[in-house]
Amino acid sequence: MDTTRVDTSLDLRINSFQNFSSNGMDLRTDRGGVAEKSREVGTLHRDIGVSAEEFTRMSSENKKLTETLNVVLHGYNALQSRLISLAKEISANEVVESRKRKFEDYIDLELWRRPTESAKSRTSVAYFQVDAADTSLVVKDGYQWRKYGQKVTRDNPSPRAYFKCSFAPSCPVKKKVQRSVDDPSLLVATYEGDHNHRSPSSGAKPAPASPPISPSSVKPSNHTALLDLVRRGFSNPVKKPKQETELGMMPPQFLVQEMVSSLTRDPNFTASLAEAMSGAMLERSRTPSW
C-alpha cells in the first residue's frame, strides 16, 4: 500500500473539512447529523450563503469525511489495542527472562553445589577429546591448576597427573588427569571438592568443581557413548578455537547457555514470537502512516 498517497488524500480531505467548518458549520461534531441537515437543505443553504447544489455537494463531502474519520479512528483503536497487546507480551517476556535467570541460579546452586554433601566426598568425572599424539595431560576447564605429582598406575600404561587448584591459596579442589585406556584421544579428569572462589573465566558466581555431566558411575567402556552424548548436547558451543575439541568439560554457564539456546530453538517459542512480530508489522503496514 502506498501510504504517501493515502496521506496526501487524507490531507486534502482534512483541508476540505477544515474549509467547510470555517464557513460556519463545524461538522466534526455533527456525527450522523448530515442526513437530518440534508432534509433541511431547502432552508439551511441560504443560512450559509451557498446554492442548494453546493450545499448538497458539501454535505456529501462531509459524509465522506466522516466515514474516512471513522475508518481512521477504527485504525487508530486497532493500533492502540495492538500496542497494548505488544506491551503485555514484552512484559510477559520479561517475566520469562526473570524466571530463566532464576533457573540459571538454580542450576548453579543446586546441581553443582549441593550443601548436604561434604566437599571431600564430592567427586566428578569429565572427559576431554584431545589429540591422541598429544602427550600432555593438561586440559583447559577454566581454572588454574598446579601440577604436584605424576604416577604410573597399574591399570593404565598412561601416567596419571595430579593437580591442585592454584587460583586461590585455600582452595581445596584437586583433580587427576589420565588418558583413557579405551580411547587414547580421551583424557579423563576426576575432580574432588568444591572451589571456594569465583571462576577465573566467568566470575559472577562461585564456580562449581563439577562438569555439566557428572558421569562418575560411567565405566570406561561407555566413554564413547558419553562423548557422543556430550557432542550432541553441546553441538553449538561458544566459539573458542583452542577449546573446540574439549567438549566434555564445560562450566555451567555453557550448560545454561545451551538450555537457553534450546528454548529459543523451540519452534513453538520462535513461532509465537514471529507471529507476534509479523502481526504487529502487518497491522502497521495496513494502517496509513500519520
Place this chain on the structure above:
DNA sequence: CGGATTTGACCTGCGC
C-alpha cells in the same frame, strides 16, 4: 627471578 613443572622419595591404606 619467580612461578610452574618434573620426578624421585616418602607416606598411607589395604590385603595377605
Place this chain on the structure above:
DNA sequence: GCGCAGGTCAAATCCG
C-alpha cells in the same frame, strides 16, 4: 609385618 599401589611432598629444573 611385608609388599603393593595410590597419593603427596619437595628439591631440582624449566621457562617466560
